[in-house]
Amino acid sequence: MSALTASPAWQALQAHADALRGTHLRALFAADPQRGERLALQAEGITLDYSKHRITDETLRLLQALATQAGLRARIDAMFAGERINVTEHRAVLHVALRAPRGADIRVDGVNVVPEVHQVLDRMAAFAEQVRSGAWRGHTGQRIRNIVNIGIGGSDLGPVMAYEALRHYSARELRLRFVSNVDGTDFAEAVQDLDAAETLFIVSSKTFTTLETMTNAHSARDWALAGLGGDPAAVAKHFVAVSTNAPAVSAFGIHTDNMFGFWDWVGGRYSMDSAIGLSTMLAIGPAQFSEMLAGFHAMDAHFRTAPFERNLPVLMGLLSLWYADFFDAQTLAVLPYDQYLKRFPAYLQQLTMESNGKHVTLDGQPVGVPTCPVVWGEPGTNGQHSFYQLIHQGTHLIPCDLIAFAQPLNPLGRHHDMLLANVLAQAEALAFGKTADEVRAEGTAEALVPHRVFEGNRPSSLLLLDKLTPAALGKLVALYEHSVFTQAAVWHINAFDQWGVELGKALAQRIIPELESPAALALAHDSSTNALIRRVRQMRGRP
Numbered sequence: 422m423s424a425l426t427a428s429p430a431w432q433a434l435q436a437h438a439d440a441l442r443g444t445h446l447r448a449l450f451a452a453d454p455q456r457g458e459r460l461a462l463q464a465e466g467i468t469l470d471y472s473k474h475r476i477t478d479e480t481l482r483l484l485q486a487l488a489t490q491a492g493l494r495a496r497i498d499a500m501f502a503g504e505r506i507n508v509t510e511h512r513a514v515l516h517v518a519l520r521a522p523r524g525a526d527i528r529v530d531g532v533n534v535v536p537e538v539h540q541v542l543d544r545m546a547a548f549a550e551q552v553r554s555g556a557w558r559g560h561t562g563q564r565i566r567n568i569v570n571i572g573i574g575g576s577d578l579g580p581v582m583a584y585e586a587l588r589h590y591s592a593r594e595l596r597l598r599f600v601s602n603v604d605g606t607d608f609a610e611a612v613q614d615l616d617a618a619e620t621l622f623i624v625s626s627k628t629f630t631t632l633e634t635m636t637n638a639h640s641a642r643d644w645a646l647a648g649l650g651g652d653p654a655a656v657a658k659h660f661v662a663v664s665t666n667a668p669a670v671s672a673f674g675i676h677t678d679n680m681f682g683f684w685d686w687v688g689g690r691y692s693m694d695s696a697i698g699l700s701t702m703l704a705i706g707p708a709q710f711s712e713m714l715a716g717f718h719a720m721d722a723h724f725r726t727a728p729f730e731r732n733l734p735v736l737m738g739l740l741s742l743w744y745a746d747f748f749d750a751q752t753l754a755v756l757p758y759d760q761y762l763k764r765f766p767a768y769l770q771q772l773t774m775e776s777n778g779k780h781v782t783l784d785g786q787p788v789g790v791p792t793c794p795v796v797w798g799e800p801g802t803n804g805q806h807s808f809y810q811l812i813h814q815g816t817h818l819i820p821c822d823l824i825a826f827a828q829p830l831n832p833l834g835r836h837h838d839m840l841l842a843n844v845l846a847q848a849e850a851l852a853f854g855k856t857a858d859e860v861r862a863e864g865t866a867e868a869l870v871p872h873r874v875f876e877g878n879r880p881s882s883l884l885l886l887d888k889l890t891p892a893a894l895g896k897l898v899a900l901y902e903h904s905v906f907t908q909a910a911v912w913h914i915n916a917f918d919q920w921g922v923e924l925g926k927a928l929a930q931r932i933i934p935e936l937e938s939p940a941a942l943a944l945a946h947d948s949s950t951n952a953l954i955r956r957v958r959q960m961r962g963r964p
């Protein structure tokens with residue numbers, strides 16, 4: 422038994438969960454005609470319907486007691502106060518400062534970081550205006566029409582998600598592309614129809630050492646110079662960098678005048694609203710980028726000040742933990758009913774799983790309970806014609822986050838009512854299902870009845886917003902960021918390091934020369950890896 426599972430709040434929840442496990446959502450709704458009205462929370466323009474969760478008022482009380490026992494309030498205060506809560510890297514965690522309004526005061530080691538944040542935002546805005554207006558010209562005098570962001574992980578997923586999400590608001594005359602994979606195909610396909618004279622590369626990398634990004638950046642420089650007559654001076658007009666590592670940016674050949682900085686207190690997966698969002702700002706313009714930041718900030722303020730029982734991220738975080746730890750749910754499906762949010766689940770995969778995919782506590786002890794669920798998803802209604810079968814009738818319990826917007830951005834006949842009808846129908850079907858008697862009453866042959874029964878009792882949250890705007894996107898992302906934080910506080914884990922990505926990186930560095938060497942090298946891996954290296958070498962015509 423771990424310290425967490427032995428704690429009074431955990432024990433109380435465990436007993437409560439065991440008692441509630443056999444209760445169906447049908448019974449919970451039948452017992453309380455007001456449940457649907459009551460178990461809904463509205464804040465910052467987001468309505469969270471959490472009535473279709475396998476919870477009672479007592480569950481909520483006990484989950485909040487768990488958060489209190491875990492010291493969540495003090496953890497929130499510590500983050501906003503700039504304390505070095507990323508203990509394994511000895512860093513503050515201040516993505517909330519990235520969207521603090523001008524004039525706010527958020528300190529790291531006694532220094533207010535907000536003025537620096539706005540200095541960079543102002544430089545980004547000036548640059549974005551130049552590019553968008555055509556004042557910024559390429560080496561041959563042509564205006565920039567193509568922007569290629571080169572980055573990976575947090576330096577890619579946020580930018581690409583935000584671009585897709587806010588495409589409706591983007592300058593359509595600019596073509597944005599995103600290159601992340603070290604697979605040469607990614608770069609080759611991204612530039613195959615582009616003219617180097619009209620193309621600007623943003624090399625986005627916090628460290629400026631990441632293998633994939635630096636490899637792609639070098640290939641981009643070769644490609645650009647080849648298309649621009651080979652003059653190295655061309656780099657200045659076609660490459661900018663977003664990084665915390667000025668020396669490495671200079672060494673690459675990008676002048677630091679063309680570098681937009683951020684700070685070690687911004688984690689990669691929490692950086693889409695830092696200079697890493699330069700591609701987003703180029704696409705939607707500085708004013709709408711500011712609206713997005715204001716949305717983030719509104720959710721930050723809500724998270725910081727709202728009591729736990731009326732706190733959206735706290736509630737979402739605790740509900741996710743409820744299923745992961747007390748119902749053996751191993752995954753969480755995020756199902757946006759908005760085509761513009763098609764990359765949102767992929768974005769959340771890094772945010773949630775790189776943050777909370779941890780097995781030890783802040784003090785290095787085993788957590789003792791399952792931590793972050795596997796997050797996955799696709800936009801509705803596409804998922805309905807694919808994997809929803811398993812959610813409705815499979816043997817796994819899969820809590821779902823359904824996300825919908827009342828207003829369409831592209832009104833088209835009856836499309837939007839149909840879309841909304843589908844999301845509401847799915848939540849209803851998941852919760853209430855269809856009993857054998859209901860199936861029989863439809864005249865179904867007895868042999869088919871079990872096949873057509875929907876057990877129901879599948880929990881879901883419905884997040885309903887008015888319209889997908891830049892501010893709404895900021896609120897949604899901050900909501901999930903703080904939900905992740907809430908869960909990490911209860912599990913007493915560090916959501917801000919990612920040591921788990923290191924081993925594979927180091928092994929790859931060792932294997933690269935073993936694949937590339939003209940002569941066979943002595944191999945000292947396990948017999949499987951050795952054999953695979955030999956096979957690959959053979960297939961590539963190497964001894």
Ligand code: F6P
Nearest residue numbers: 573574575576626627628631689
């Ligand atoms: O995959 C590990 C990681 O460090 C992520 O946390 C980060 O977002 C990504 O690599 C990219 O890192 P960088 O921005 O330094 O290139």
